[in-house]
Amino acid sequence: xxxxxxxxxxxxxxxxxxxxxxxxxxxxxxxxxxxxxxxxxxxxxxxxxxxxxxxxxxxxxxxxxxxxxxxxxxxxxxxxxxxxxxxxxxxxxxxxxxxxxxxxxxxxxxxxxxxxxxxxxxxxxxxxxxxxxxxxxxxxxxxxxxxxxxxxxxxxxxxxxxxxxxxxxxxxxxxxxxxxxxxxxxxxxxxxxxxxxxxxxxxxxxxxxxxxxxxxxxxxxxxxxxxxxxxxxxxxxxxxxxxxxxxxxxxxxxxxxxxxxxxxxxxxxxxxxxxxxxxxxxxxxxxxxxxxxxxxxxxxxxxxxxxxxxxxxxxxxxxxxxxxxxxxxxxxxxxxxxxxxxxxxx
Amino acid sequence: xxxxxxxxxxxxxxxxxxxxxxxxxxxxxxxxxxxxxxxxxxxxxxxxxxxxxxxxxxxxxxxxxxxxxxxxxxxxxxxxxxxxxxxxxxxxxxxxxxxxxxxxxxxxxxxxxxxxxxxxxxxxxxxxxxxxxxxxxxxxxx
Numbered sequence: 001x002x003x004x005x006x007x008x009x010x011x012x013x014x015x016x017x018x019x020x021x022x023x024x025x026x027x028x029x030x031x032x033x034x035x036x037x038x039x040x041x042x043x044x045x046x047x048x049x050x051x052x053x054x055x056x057x058x059x060x061x062x063x064x065x066x067x068x069x070x071x072x073x074x075x076x077x078x079x080x081x082x083x084x085x086x087x088x089x090x091x092x093x094x095x096x097x098x099x100x101x102x103x104x105x106x107x108x109x110x111x112x113x114x115x116x117x118x119x120x121x122x123x124x125x126x127x128x129x130x131x132x133x134x135x136x137x138x139x140x141x142x143x144x145x146x147x148x149x150x151x152x153x154x155x156x157x158x159x160x161x162x163x164x165x166x167x168x169x170x171x172x173x174x175x176x177x178x179x180x181x182x183x184x185x186x187x188x189x190x191x192x193x194x195x196x197x198x199x200x201x202x203x204x205x206x207x208x209x210x211x212x213x214x215x216x217x218x219x220x221x222x223x224x225x226x227x228x229x230x231x232x233x234x235x236x237x238x239x240x241x242x243x244x245x246x247x248x249x250x251x252x253x254x255x256x257x258x259x260x261x262x263x264x265x266x267x268x269x270x271x272x273x274x275x276x277x278x279x280x281x282x283x284x285x286x287x288x289x290x291x292x293x294x295x296x297x298x299x300x301x302x303x304x305x306x307x308x309x310x311x312x313x314x315x316x317x318x319x320x321x322x323x324x325x326x327x328x329x330x331x332x333x334x335x336x337x338x339x340x341x342x343x344x345x346x
Numbered sequence: 347x348x349x350x351x352x353x354x355x356x357x358x359x360x361x362x363x364x365x366x367x368x369x370x371x372x373x374x375x376x377x378x379x380x381x382x383x384x385x386x387x388x389x390x391x392x393x394x395x396x397x398x399x400x401x402x403x404x405x406x407x408x409x410x411x412x413x414x415x416x417x418x419x420x421x422x423x424x425x426x427x428x429x430x431x432x433x434x435x436x437x438x439x440x441x442x443x444x445x446x447x448x449x450x451x452x453x454x455x456x457x458x459x460x461x462x463x464x465x466x467x468x469x470x471x472x473x474x475x476x477x478x479x480x481x482x483x484x485x486x487x488x
Binding site: 044156160 | 400401403404406407413426
């Protein structure tokens with residue numbers, strides 16, 4: 001059974017054909033990085049305009065790569081949120097039109113549910129129940145997953161998402177955007193315990209907080225005293241450190257603080273919930289050090305780790321098609337009254 | 347008026363007091379360095395509109411976060427916006443409709459309507475902050 005997935009929740013236009021919720025036949029992602037790079041982030045108005053231009057060619061290519069036509073599709077699965085409302089609208093309107101014109105059933109999928117399902121496209125699936133950590137530029141959340149459609153939020157960030165902390169610290173250090181890969185790269189050359197940045201464990205909850213860490217990096221950078229902080233904040237001029245080693249150490253120490261908290265809280269939640277599998281997803285789950293450390297640490301606690309391949313960590317429509325397959329199989333269809341929602345919990 | 351906050355909780359409480367004075371159409375501009383507590387202040391302001399503070403997180407990623415309610419609440423964060431590009435955001439679609447709180451408002455350039463309320467948060471120590479409010483008078487007992 002073939003499902004066509006469509007995701008336009010943020011800045012990537014994505015379409016994919018997936019067989020039986022598990023096998024990727026085609027997976028097309030058109031990145032808007034070039035459009036937004038000059039702004040150092042995503043501009044909602046520009047993102048939705050770009051989706052309008054790209055949605056048709058991207059869906060066409062997904063079908064062409066799969067070597068199929070609309071006649072072969074059993075259902076269209078579209079992301080209904082959370083995300084940027086103008087971006088979501090493009091995908092939802094397009095999917096509704098396709099469904100109407102070609103008379104194909106429509107299903108609507110929560111973007112976060114899609115991320116959970118990215119673990120089911122890798123050949124080896126986690127067994128229910130398991131713990132899902134979704135960690136990206138927009139989300140940092142923990143869910144208990146008892147089965148398809150059975151999710152319980154255990155915690156989420158109270159301020160910045162982990163990926164956002166990377167972007168902000170990268171900007172503070174005069175590095176580029178997106179900050180994750182750049183900091184991850186520098187960190188490989190630095191000493192993780194050079195600076196003892198705070199780790200917000202928020203005992204008694206499974207919530208996260210990365211805002212204080214960002215503030216601590218800022219204060220530390222000023223303490224190092226290699227620049228005029230005020231001027232930099234006003235002009236966004238890049239920092240000039242006397243040696244690259246200092247920058248590498250800040251990157252490594254910051255990254256180690258983020259990863260310690262992510263792994264510490266995720267493993268603690270798994271133990272508390274008596275879950276012996278953890279599935280990671282979202283853009284930050286592509287982080288090299290996070291992948292290495294959790295793969296090394298969690299098994300010591302008797303917990304198995306499931307990591308999606310890198311191309312399924314970031315936004316994609318294969319995960320929407322995979323989740324949509326289970327909606328379709330259980331008869332959860334959407335109709336033409338479907339509207340996207342910017343804020344949706346799972 | 348100038349207020350002193352000793353910690354995050356006090357910043358949030360000042361935010362709540364600001365929120366209680368606001369009426370539909372008001373625009374609150376927040377100024378302060380990275381980590382000064384702008385999002386914390388927004389949590390406080392939003393709580394006066396019945397929004398759970400857990401639901402207010404950083405809006406840097408999406409730039410505009412919209413909360414439906416009796417009075418629509420817009421949390422706008424221009425951290426990543428270049429001033430000369432602010433006109434392309436369509437801020438006029440939001441500002442003045444419900445209650446808008448704008449972080450990094452200095453980057454909005456001329457998009458900020460006249461008569462907006464200004465709240466400036468300055469570092470006064472690692473946790474302490476000075477909060478300067480213009481265009482709004484807080485009740486002594488609230």
